[in-house]
Amino acid sequence: MVALVVVREGGDMKMRPAGTVLTFGTFDVFHVGHLRILERAAALGARLVVGVSSDALNISKKGRAPVFPQEERLQLVAALRCVDAVFIEESLELKRHYLTEYGADVLAMGDDWRGRFDEFADVCRVVYFERTPAVSTTAIIEKIRL
16 A cells, blocks of 8 residues: 555535546646646546655656655645645556555646556546646756756
């Protein structure tokens, strides 16, 4: 079982449709693009569960360590009022397990992943959101380095 940290229960659930929405991300150098995708994902269901990529997963995926360690990124995401629960995502190969473990009705991802998770349509609805234009962690890191 994957450790799930419930950060809030109840809240404004009556304002949101029924069901659990699951999304994943690194959420390193947290920015408004991250916030917008999480708020849009939360609007799709009564409960938003967020998988935050582990440091090891980020290194294997992107070839570099994140700027902020996983526990700090987890705390930042958990502090958002639109997020109901968080966990550390250990492996891309465990996506199906995470979806079934947390009873996902919807998987919401940024459109940079478009088509990559269509295989999970048998488990839940798969939704891809457009990214916030001109906002990316890579661009922010490059700007800071200048």
